[in-house]
Amino acid sequence: MTETTPGFATLSIHAGAQPDPATGARITPIYQTASYVFDNAEHAAALFGLQAFGNIYTRINNPTQSVLEARVAALEGGTAALAVASGHAAQFLIFHVLLEPGDEFIASRQLYGGSINQFNHSFKKFGWNVVWADGNDPASFEAAVTPKTKAIFIESIANPGGIVLDVPAIAAVAKKAGVPLIVDNTLATPYLFRPKEHGADIVVHSLTKFLGGQGNSIGGAIIDSGTFDWLKSGRYPAISQPNPSYHGLNIGETFGNFAFAIAARVLSLRDLGPAISPFNAFLILNGLETLPLRIERHVQNAVKVAEWLEKHPKVAWVNYAGLPGNRYHELAQRLTPKGAGAVFTFGLKGGYEAGVNLISNVKLFSLLANIGDVRSLIIHPASTTHAQLTPEQRESAGAGDDTVRLSVGIEDAADIIADLEQALASQ
Numbered sequence: 001m002t003e004t005t006p007g008f009a010t011l012s013i014h015a016g017a018q019p020d021p022a023t024g025a026r027i028t029p030i031y032q033t034a035s036y037v038f039d040n041a042e043h044a045a046a047l048f049g050l051q052a053f054g055n056i057y058t059r060i061n062n063p064t065q066s067v068l069e070a071r072v073a074a075l076e077g078g079t080a081a082l083a084v085a086s087g088h089a090a091q092f093l094i095f096h097v098l099l100e101p102g103d104e105f106i107a108s109r110q111l112y113g114g115s116i117n118q119f120n121h122s123f124k125k126f127g128w129n130v131v132w133a134d135g136n137d138p139a140s141f142e143a144a145v146t147p148k149t150k151a152i153f154i155e156s157i158a159n160p161g162g163i164v165l166d167v168p169a170i171a172a173v174a175k176k177a178g179v180p181l182i183v184d185n186t187l188a189t190p191y192l193f194r195p196k197e198h199g200a201d202i203v204v205h206s207l208t209k210f211l212g213g214q215g216n217s218i219g220g221a222i223i224d225s226g227t228f229d230w231l232k233s234g235r236y237p238a239i240s241q242p243n244p245s246y247h248g249l250n251i252g253e254t255f256g257n258f259a260f261a262i263a264a265r266v267l268s269l270r271d272l273g274p275a276i277s278p279f280n281a282f283l284i285l286n287g288l289e290t291l292p293l294r295i296e297r298h299v300q301n302a303v304k305v306a307e308w309l310e311k312h313p314k315v316a317w318v319n320y321a322g323l324p325g326n327r328y329h330e331l332a333q334r335l336t337p338k339g340a341g342a343v344f345t346f347g348l349k350g351g352y353e354a355g356v357n358l359i360s361n362v363k364l365f366s367l368l369a370n371i372g373d374v375r376s377l378i379i380h381p382a383s384t385t386h387a388q389l390t391p392e393q394r395e396s397a398g399a400g401d402d403t404v405r406l407s408v409g410i411e412d413a414a415d416i417i418a419d420l421e422q423a424l425a426s427q
């Protein structure tokens with residue numbers, strides 16, 4: 001290879017990996033071990049004191065996991081990454097580094113439902129207070145800033161509606177407030193959108209979705225953009241002050257532009273424990289190798305399905321930013337020119353009954369609560385994931401009674417459309 005930076009497809013296959021130094025195995029092995037033998041007492045002490053990099057215990061790091069981390073860091077253009085047990089674990093660890101009891105963070109109201117629950121309920125127990133803003137209105141983030149604000153959290157393309165956010169405008173608000181912008185890039189993937197290039201200081205992923213891509217493993221990742229100046233800010237003591245659990249080591253001074261990733265590992269992952277299994281890391285690494293090919297096909301199929309649905313007499317509306325005329329189309333063309341992802345919603349004229357009927361009659365589509373699989377997936381939020389909410393709450397969450405959510409897979413587009421056609425014809 002030449003000295004030029006490899007392209008995205010090359011990085012998807014090679015970044016972070018090399019033939020196994022011990023065996024020559026070409027594929028990164030599953031290092032299924034809990035711990036690692038130290039060379040001697042000095043080596044052990046250096047590892048424990050963070051004076052040397054190396055493997056100690058698989059709760060903190062593992063060679064299979066390390067390759068996955070190097071791969072996602074390269075794809076997102078970050079300085080370092082941390083792979084953990086799930087997307088939710090990744091979010092938990094990020095906020096554990098950043099927040100003290102009584103602190104606030106601002107989050108877009110347009111988020112994955114699980115994140116809304118995590119922020120509204122579980123985070124409250126730690127004294128971490130979410131303040132909600134409107135993802136469609138960057139000024140609402142600015143209006144929500146208080147002296148207690150420590151971070152802003154958004155999704156680049158938001159679940160479930162496929163809404164595209166004006167990330168650069170919200171990044172400008174974060175910069176002015178002197179807080180890091182955290183972007184959940186799960187729906188877009190770095191193939192369609194790289195948040196760091198638009199001002200994100202921390203990127204978070206559910207690896208469970210498009211990055212793993214085959215619906216076989218739960219995992220999450222935190223990517224440090226290396227852009228936030230923790231020492232200058234001085235408001236994040238876990239990074240900028242001497243650490244009592246490492247004999248006064250200052251993580252910000254010692255690790256510079258990857259200090260956040262180090263803090264997330266050696267403080268939060270070490271103490272809270274949601275490590276990814278080496279087997280899951282292996283499966284997700286294999287999935288990543290085909291990320292660009294898969295996303296290209298996901299997007300092509302999503303456009304075809306959305307165009308077909310738009311013309312169907314039983315369909316009332318289609319919300320897909322990839323369609324001309326959509327409220328988010330211009331923003332998508334500017335920020336995600338390669339496509340607006342493959343998750344979107346549409347509404348049936350027949351309302352709730354028609355939605356239930358559709359999901360009961362599909363054959364190729366799987367009725368389940370996931371996205372980002374090679375298989376096409378469908379859900380009717382009002383009768384499933386959002387059933388416990390009032391009709392008003394469902395409406396504001398983008399999950400009204402008539403709403404159906406698709407995650408369009410990479411089967412033949414004609415077969416995906418034929419399945420929807422027969423299911424709609426049967427009502």
Ligand SMILES: *Cc1c(COP(=O)(O)O)cnc(C)c1O
Pocket residue numbers: 086087088089112114115155159184186187205206207208209218219220371
């Ligand atoms: C699924 C998902 C999560 C949570 O990830 P898990 O791996 O399920 O914990 C967070 N954000 C988005 C956008 C998701 O789709």
